[in-house]
Amino acid sequence: MKLLIKNGRVIDPASGINEERDVLIEKGKIAAVEKKGSISESSLDGAKIIDANGCVVAPGFIDMHVHFREPGFEYKETIESGAESAAAGGFTTVAVMPNTNPVNDVRSITEMIVSIAKAKAIVNILPIGAITKGLKGETLTEMADLKEAGAVAFSDDGMPVSSNEIMRRALEYSHMLDLPLIQHSEMKDLTAGGCMNESIVSTELGLGGMPREAEDIMVYRDISLLPRTKGRLHVAHISSGNSVELVRQAKAKGLPVTCEVAPHHFILTDECVRGYDTNTKMSPPLREQWDIDMIKEGLRDDTIDIIATDHAPHDTVDKEVEYAKACFGIVGLETALPLTMKLVDEGVLTLEKAVEKLTITPAKLFDLDKGTLKPGSVADVVIFDPEKAYKINAAEFKSKSKNTPFDGWDVKGQIVHTLVQGKIVYSNT
């Protein structure tokens, strides 16, 4: 089975291509990426042809931070529904966080996730194992076993490792396995009772504050542990301007630290919390314009390596409640491209650079054999129209949950087709 994607603008940062090319896919792999019109259609006898005129053809996006809620909270999202949401957002590979119930902290759970994904998911699902049993921060998981079962990284996301000793040992132990630790950086004693950034807005709204120092202190602590432990640290969803600077300084010293940012953290400030819309409640919380400015600077100079959504589906029963009682988090997979396009429009990132941070860079950081259209690579491909303007409609999301603060926003940048192993898994037609 052959498939030709013609007339599109191919952006493949890994091979330095950013021009009109035709892409030939054969047996689930990229067979050729050639000058426009140079692949003769007559030689393809019966190949399916996609006309990508006006669209970008890029490697499928990779999101290293999603929550698919299975097992345990299937009413919010399942691996199957999450994968459909991913495909609709142009993502062909996602890494699922272990804060399910039961927690993904033993081989059997990892294997179960892998097997459900194989049976039901239309995109690639990569499990992230827990750092500690039950995310309790007390005892290390059997990381070697988890890795063998398919874990690509370890994280206690949402329940950061607070013990200095445990974090030190986790970095040492994971170094042996050559896998990174992903830390949700938050000193919980500084955020206790909090549900938004601590600022004039929390003061006026009478909501408990979560100061950015809670993030900064843990980022600094984790970085401090790197030289001795030789572990690899990936800072999840960076939100504090100070933390961006800490990562920048650590990188300048050559330390093995990387980080990601979620789109809401480069677009929204805590001013959005006014009115108590619980779709503005996330952890880390929306911060201030200064933080956004620092984050954009971090994206420009590659201090911030990748964009990840922290896709956190919650049902209305978890969100249509008093602000302080609502669950943290928003869905992100189906809004990631148009929100990232805002960075391109503002000149923070070139389109090529934005694609890089959604494809080859996460692949490199997590040693994935993905994120490129080089001939011979697996044909995970996204085709999107960067100029197409439309209104975000949460009701149409493929995700089971619709918790987004971006509903009704006028945006541009629309996914047209998503392909996994050469097979079309999503089309917007």
Place this chain on the structure above:
Amino acid sequence: MQYSQKHLLGIKGLSKEDILAVLNAADTFKVYTQRDIKKVPTLRGRTIINMFFEPSTRTRTSFEIAGKRMSADVINIAGSSSSVVKGETLVDTVKNLEAMNCDILIIRHGEAGAAELAARHLSNPVINAGDGYHEHPTQALLDLMTIREHKQELEGQKVTIVGDIAHSRVARSNIYAMKTLGMDVSVVGPPTMIPADMEKMGVKVFHNLEKGIKDADVIMMLRIQMERQNKTFFPTLREYSNLFGLNLQKLKKAKKDVLILHPGPVNRGIEISTDVIDGPHSVILNQVTNGVAIRMALMYLLLGLSDETVN
């Protein structure tokens, strides 16, 4: 002057005209409350639900009396006896109450934003009777009414609010109201009890009581929550009282005709000494009296009744 809002969810967002409309109407209603026969038929046939998810004596009773003096049917629901303890959400509870055709819902709740959440799901007026650390708008209105009675003018008055500002909805509502009316507001408390970026609300911040109340026309003392001692807010009540308790000696720094307000309940001898509570400057009980008039005025204004219906 008319009250232009559908609800009273907070003072923030109200115009000077809105605030004065309530105060002026309350002055009228206060006259009724001082008659032998205190009841008027204005809200006959109306149903007012008083939903209190937090313990309260003063505010709940004040709303109840206000409604009854207007001849409304007032139903009290306490959080502990409501379906919320059975797991019902706040939104479902208020929708059910509305389905029984209540005309005004009064809500006191421990979480900030609860009144706004209720109002989003209701078509009838909602009065916020205190939501977490956010706002307690009727308290601010009755405080202003009390100050105006004694000082005639509100604009230019120098007010100092003392105590746990961070955890005070009374302080927030008063600050919004007083700034809107052109008053000069200072707050006093230990830095642990002053919330982030407080100055941006347009107030001066002091950590020294004598300095903070210097030349004040009005001092508003806030109740100190005993359970906050030994946590991270202050080491002991003894030290708090030494530094921030108001007594006759410290009171000399204020103006000679200073008014002392307190939203109650008072911890005698802790945030305020007995001789100040019971002394000539205290208008604490006037506040309570005015509370009823303010709440009558609000019910009247929110139901959009014309002047003739009062009599």
